[in-house]
Amino acid sequence: MQVLQAGQHKLIYLELQPDMVANIARQAGFETRARDCQRAIQLELSAPGRNAPLLLFDASDPANLGWFSRCQYYVDGRTGTVLQTPMTLANKRDRGGKAHHNSVRLAISKELPAGFRLPGRQPLTEQVFYALLFDFLNALTKTGVAVCGGGVIQPLAGRTEIAGSRN
Secondary structure, three states: OOOEEOOOOEEEEEOOHHHHHHHHHHHOOOOEEEEEEEOEEEEEOOOOOOOOOOOOOEOOOHHHHHHHHHHEEEEEEOOOOOOOOOEEEEEOOOOOOEEEEEEEEEEEOOOOOOOOOEEHHHHHHHHHHHHHHHHHHEEEEEEEEEOOOOOOOOOEEEOOOOOOOOO
16 A cells, blocks of 8 residues: 655555455456556456346335345445445446346446545555455345445346336
8 A cells, every 4th residue: 555645635545456356256256357457456247157136236125125224335326336435336238238137347446535444434455455345245145235326327136127107
């Protein structure tokens, strides 16, 4: 971890290893393709052997209350930001625009504001991030991740269609 000074702005630069990130994804049960960029690591994650969709569900649907009560991670449905983390989630789509039920894209920011803290005011280091990533990926397959608000991110589990008249 380094502290960078850009004019009046201070940034934390995480020195994440793409091989380590890909290995963590494999340990969590995903097949992965990692691409290391200057400011982020981009992952394409898929769980092809999984029969059920990834547990990315709509937090506003009352039918998903059981999942919502036990989830630890929340995704802003408009931007894809995994709240209080340096990660951004996106659906992986086929040519017709339909979301894959067993695949997602994840971007991990390496540059963060100097005051960035995890919940509980814990500072973020590379080792803490690796544990956070493993926990988040396990949540996608075991406990659930809530999508809060509509917009860009489409839920993959639970009731995903819009309730209402089909006339």
